[in-house]
Amino acid sequence: MLGGRQLGMDKLSRKLSGAQPVANYSRRPISRPFRAAPVPRVAQNSQDAVTQNGSGTSEAPTSWQNPALKKAIPTVVSLSDEAAAMAADDWSQSSLSVVVVGASGDLAKKKIFPALFALFYEGLLPPDFQLFGYARSKMTDEEFRDLIGNTLTCRIDARSRCEDSQAAFLSRCFYCPGQYDAPEGYANLDKKCKEQEALTGKMVANRMFFLSIPPNVFVQAAGGAADNCSSPTGWTRVIVEKPFGRDSASSAELGRGLARHLTEDQIYRIDHYLGKELIENLTVLRFSNLVFEPLWSRQYIRNVQVIFSEDFGTEGRGGYFDRYGIIRDVMQNHLLQIVALFAMEPPVSLDGEAIRNEKVKVLQSMSQVALEDVTLGQYRGRSGAGRSGGADLPGYLDDATVPKGSLCPTFAAIALHINNARWDGVPFLLKAGKALHTRGAEIRVQFRHVPGNIFKHKVGPNIDMTTNELVIRIQPRESIYLKINNKVPGLGMRLDTTKLDLVYNDAYSKELPDAYERLLLDVVNGDKRLFIRDDELEQAWNIFTPVLHEIERRKVAPELYPYGSRGPVGAHYLAAKYNVRWGDLTEDEI
Ligand SMILES: NC(=O)C1=CN([C@@H]2O[C@H](COP(=O)(O)OP(=O)(O)OC[C@H]3O[C@@H](n4cnc5c(N)ncnc54)[C@H](OP(=O)(O)O)[C@@H]3O)[C@@H](O)[C@H]2O)C=CC1
Numbered sequence: 368m369l370g371g372r373q374l375g376m377d378k379l380s381r382k383l384s385g386a387q388p389v390a391n392y393s394r395r396p397i398s399r400p401f402r403a404a405p406v407p408r409v410a411q412n413s414q415d416a417v418t419q420n421g422s423g424t425s426e427a428p429t430s431w432q433n434p435a436l437k438k439a440i441p442t443v444v445s446l447s448d449e450a451a452a453m454a455a456d457d458w459s460q461s462s463l464s465v466v467v468v469g470a471s472g473d474l475a476k477k478k479i480f481p482a483l484f485a486l487f488y489e490g491l492l493p494p495d496f497q498l499f500g501y502a503r504s505k506m507t508d509e510e511f512r513d514l515i516g517n518t519l520t521c522r523i524d525a526r527s528r529c530e531d532s533q534a535a536f537l538s539r540c541f542y543c544p545g546q547y548d549a550p551e552g553y554a555n556l557d558k559k560c561k562e563q564e565a566l567t568g569k570m571v572a573n574r575m576f577f578l579s580i581p582p583n584v585f586v587q588a589a590g591g592a593a594d595n596c597s598s599p600t601g602w603t604r605v606i607v608e609k610p611f612g613r614d615s616a617s618s619a620e621l622g623r624g625l626a627r628h629l630t631e632d633q634i635y636r637i638d639h640y641l642g643k644e645l646i647e648n649l650t651v652l653r654f655s656n657l658v659f660e661p662l663w664s665r666q667y668i669r670n671v672q673v674i675f676s677e678d679f680g681t682e683g684r685g686g687y688f689d690r691y692g693i694i695r696d697v698m699q700n701h702l703l704q705i706v707a708l709f710a711m712e713p714p715v716s717l718d719g720e721a722i723r724n725e726k727v728k729v730l731q732s733m734s735q736v737a738l739e740d741v742t743l744g745q746y747r748g749r750s751g752a753g754r755s756g757g758a759d760l761p762g763y764l765d766d767a768t769v770p771k772g773s774l775c776p777t778f779a780a781i782a783l784h785i786n787n788a789r790w791d792g793v794p795f796l797l798k799a800g801k802a803l804h805t806r807g808a809e810i811r812v813q814f815r816h817v818p819g820n821i822f823k824h825k826v827g828p829n830i831d832m833t834t835n836e837l838v839i840r841i842q843p844r845e846s847i848y849l850k851i852n853n854k855v856p857g858l859g860m861r862l863d864t865t866k867l868d869l870v871y872n873d874a875y876s877k878e879l880p881d882a883y884e885r886l887l888l889d890v891v892n893g894d895k896r897l898f899i900r901d902d903e904l905e906q907a908w909n910i911f912t913p914v915l916h917e918i919e920r921r922k923v924a925p926e927l928y929p930y931g932s933r934g935p936v937g938a939h940y941l942a943a944k945y946n947v948r949w950g951d952l953t954e955d956e957i
């Protein structure tokens with residue numbers, strides 16, 4: 368077990384390897400000496416000395432600027448385990464090495480490096496932070512810095528010195544080539560980490576790994592990193608990206624594979640939807656406003672809709688997507704997580720475990736999805752319909768990476784049922800699709816009719832259109848609005864439907880952080896509130912696995928829909944079965 372094997376002490380290894388601070392550590396002396404590296408970071412010349420970090424403090428050069436510093440020999444000190452645990456959480460006593468495994472890849476470039484830079488720029492990372500890239504591609508440190516440099520941008524609301532911060536950030540980046548299944552690669556990485564960590568002069572060196580690699584090498588990479596490159600002095604945390612398996616059995620197998628090398632405390636299963644601003648806000652909206660929580664049940668809510676749509680297809684990702692399909696790609700994780708946060712009972716506190724306990728309970732109350740509650744679709748091409756002047760829009764099957772005749776769904780609509788006192792009889796309708804007419808994600812809560820409504824005769828024949836609807840728009844144009852009936856101003860008594868709205872762009876001047884920024888910061892702080900626990904994952908697969916298997920066994924053919932459309936009509940039949948009308952049919956942009 369990583370950390371634990373080296374230290375040979377259960378409690379301490381839990382603490383140092385990933386758990387949040389826990390009281391009552393024994394005061395046994397640590398069996399392995401802690402290395403302190405009291406080597407000051409000294410400036411070689413004035414140019415070196417003026418590099419600025421995000422918090423505006425000046426920083427001395429790192430060893431790539433001054434190779435002589437690499438020769439420093441650290442001294443050895445001992446700490447009690449309690450002191451070590453405290454030091455690991457104290458940035459004045461600890462350093463942080465972030466290792467991106469799969470550093471040459473798409474996610475690393477698109478999300479991870481920009482997010483780490485944004486945190487660095489905001490001064491939210493420990494002062495002694497360094498970034499290591501690991502992948503099979505051959506690259507020098509300089510080439511790696513060029514690769515990262517091309518991904519960094521300054522925020523629109525960047526205050527100042529963004530370019531200086533970029534240079535300071537890049538000076539902390541190092542690269543180590545290696546195979547994902549080769550212990551010697553991770554041993555080299557460990558050496559490289561230690562060299563830089565020694566230069567910080569900190570007694571404790573924490574390490575955070577981000578496994579940004581294809582799922583077939585997850586376990587090998589986790590094992591290689593854990594067994595050969597875990598921190599000997601501080602905590603080691605490992606972020607794992609989805610997909611977490613294809614079904615219950617493969618997910619359990621992946622879990623067992625990871626558990627051979629890591630404790631559950633060390634594993635951070637990321638679902639980046641949980642890091643989105645409006646999803647973070649869900650608990651605030653529900654539990655800190657008296658006006659919402661009392662309405663949050665079958666008594667007042669008719670149905671809940673979670674809608675995800677993208678206006679682009681899977682072009683180039685067919686190799687991955689065809690093995691998973693839209694239900695596994697988006698529904699079983701992102702949308703189900705939203706439902707769990709939306710529908711859970713109030714947690715006893717904001718503590719990560721308290722929230723995840725409630726999420727597990729509500730997931731346990733859900734029925735397994737039935738095939739008759741599923742509609743599948745697959746987009747087909749359209750000639751002359753491209754955005755840039757009449758180009759063709761390719762169908763899913765036109766992608767060279769997709770197997771001929773694939774039945775893989777790129778669209779799905781499903782109905783979920785929560786069998787508990789709060790939600791009995793309320794359909795939760797989920798809809799997700801690629802290559803649709805628009806890009807967006809939202810939650811729509813449709814309320815019941817007003818009993819004995821004295822304005823019934825004023826609101827038109829379709830009474831369903833006049834019930835209140837709360838819309839939480841996750842992206843884009845993040846906003847929350849409540850559709851209400853209102854008197855049209857003037858003489859007489861005419862009603863129309865209008866909105867009470869909160870548009871984030873108008874209400875807040877600050878640019879919203881990317882989901883990965885929030886989540887990476889949480890890992891640094893050991894906060895697991897927004898990460899998926901193993902029992903949560905098990906429940907999530909339990910809800911979807913039988914129907915996924917049935918779809919595959921029966922070779923259910925998806926209904927074709929044109930690229931850029933609103934998806935297959937089957938979705939409307941599914942909604943109609945529950946007396947529901949999809950809320951996104953009316954254009955109510957704000
Ligand atoms: N990209 C995205 O937007 C999202 C990605 N994810 C998940 O994040 C992880 C990383 O995604 P992404 O960056 O797109 O992946 P990539 O396909 O870009 O792979 C990442 C790196 O892994 C190495 N690699 C690629 N294929 C293989 C292979 N068959 N065997 C071993 N190594 C391989 C390559 O590095 P090298 O050859 O240098 O070793 C590559 O640069 C995946 O688990 C993905 O499902 C999740 C959400 C969104």
Ligand SMILES: O=C1O[C@H](COP(=O)(O)O)[C@@H](O)[C@H](O)[C@H]1O
Nearest residue numbers: 609639640677696697701808842
């Ligand atoms: O995990 C995934 O999410 C993206 C959508 O993320 P967003 O933050 O851009 O909304 C989706 O495109 C991809 O297929 C899926 O793997």
